[in-house]
Amino acid sequence: MSQGIKQFILCGLLALSLFSVAAGAEGIKIKSAELERVDGDWLLNATFKIELTPGLEDAVQKGVVLYFQTEFDLTRSRWYWFDEKPALAQRQTRLSYQPLTQQYRIASEGLTFSAKTISEALQVVGSIGGWQVIDNNQIDPSKAYTAALRMTLDLSKLPKPFQVNALNNRDWNVSSDWLRFPFSPNGPNQIKR
Numbered sequence: 529m530s531q532g533i534k535q536f537i538l539c540g541l542l543a544l545s546l547f548s549v550a551a552g553a554e555g556i557k558i559k560s561a562e563l564e565r566v567d568g569d570w571l572l573n574a575t576f577k578i579e580l581t582p583g584l585e586d587a588v589q590k591g592v593v594l595y596f597q598t599e600f601d602l603t604r605s606r607w608y609w610f611d612e613k614p615a616l617a618q619r620q621t622r623l624s625y626q627p628l629t630q631q632y633r634i635a636s637e638g639l640t641f642s643a644k645t646i647s648e649a650l651q652v653v654g655s656i657g658g659w660q661v662i663d664n665n666q667i668d669p670s671k672a673y674t675a676a677l678r679m680t681l682d683l684s685k686l687p688k689p690f691q692v693n694a695l696n697n698r699d700w701n702v703s704s705d706w707l708r709f710p711f712s713p714n715g716p717n718q719i720k721r
Contacts, residue, residue, distance in 0.1 A: 554579045554580060554581045554699070554702070555578075555579060555702055555703070555704070556576050556577070556578050556579075556654075556679050556680070556681075556702055556703060556704035557576065557577045557704060558574065558575075558576055558577075558677065558678075558679075558704055558705075558707045558719075559575040559576065559577050559720070560573075560574060560575045560718075560719065560720045561573070561574040561575075561675075561677050561707060561709070561718070561719045562574070562717065562718040562719070563661070563662070563675065563711060563717040563718075564717075565664075565713075566658075568664040569660050569662065569663055569664055570660070570661060570662035570663075570664070571658045571659060571660055571661070572600060572617075572656060572659045572660075572661045572677070573656065573657050573658065573659075574598075574655075574656045574659075574677060575654060575655055575656075576653075576654035576655075576656075576679050576704060577654060578596075578650040578653060578654045578679075578702075579650070580646070580650065580702065581699040581700075581702075583697070583699045583700070584681075584699065584700065584702065585646055587690070588623065588624070588625050588632075588646070589625055591624075591625065591627075592686065592687065592690060593622060593623065593624045593685075594622070594623045594624075594681060594686075595620055595621070595622055595623075595681070595682040595685040595686075596620070596621045596622075596623065596653055596679055596680070596681055596682065597618060597619075597620055597679065597680050597681075597682040598618065598619050598620075598621070598656060598659075598677075598678070598679045599616075599617070599618050599676075599677070599678055599679075599680075600615070600616070600617045600618075600659075600661045600675070600676070600677050601613055601615065601616045601617075601675075601676050602614055602615035602616075602661075602662060602666075602667070602673050602674070602675050602676075602711060603673065603674050603676070604671055604672070604673050604674070605674070614662075614666040614667055614673075615661060615662045615663070615666050615667070617659070617660075617661040619636065619637060619656075619659060620636070620682065621634060621635070621636040621653050622634065622635040622636070623649055623650075623653055629642075630644075631643065631644060632644075632645070632646060632648070632649035634649055634652045634653055636653075654679075667713055668713075669713040669714055672710065672711075672712065673710070673711040673712075673713075674708055674709070674710060674711060675708070675709055675710075675711040675717070676706050676707065676708045677706070677707045678703065678704045678705065678706045678707065679703070679704050680702070680703040680704070681700070681701070681702040681703065683700065683701070686700075707719065
């Protein structure tokens with residue numbers, strides 16, 4: 529093979545690897561999750577790393593409100609029937625930009641926060657602390673369960689023109705994978721990545 533062809537192939541592979549790294553950088557990733565027992569109930573503490581695409585950041589700057597949906601479910605496998613789901617919980621976090629004050633506003637479960645930069649705002653959106661997800665009477669301490677957690681950008685809450693755009697554009701489909709981990713009512717329940 530000639531030297532020119534080798535250099536061309538090498539440049540192509542290098543460009544492809546850089547593109548795949550850049551494409552994989554945006555999205556939502558779960559950094560940690562912990563279930564702790566407080567007064568008979570189970571509270572979830574979790575941290576997500578959220579990176580928006582430039583198109584989504586631009587949309588927020590222009591007044592589009594983003595809604596992030598966090599979902600938690602607890603299941604118990606049964607050999608004779610469908611899996612039992614004793615606990616399901618969802619919460620929504622709203623991210624918007626206020627041009628008058630030049631601040632980002634984050635609203636979740638009746639609480640409101642402000643941030644000066646998009647990275648600070650996304651850090652607040654990705655931090656969950658003390659969210660009650662399991663009632664103690666929903667579980668049997670002698671049985672094994674599987675907990676699952678994820679966060680997605682709720683496209684159904686976007687204005688209609690943006691929903692159409694989101695269907696055709698992968699940049700708007702921001703979601704974490706499901707994190708599944710064993711849950712024991714008697715043991716430590718902590719996952720770090």
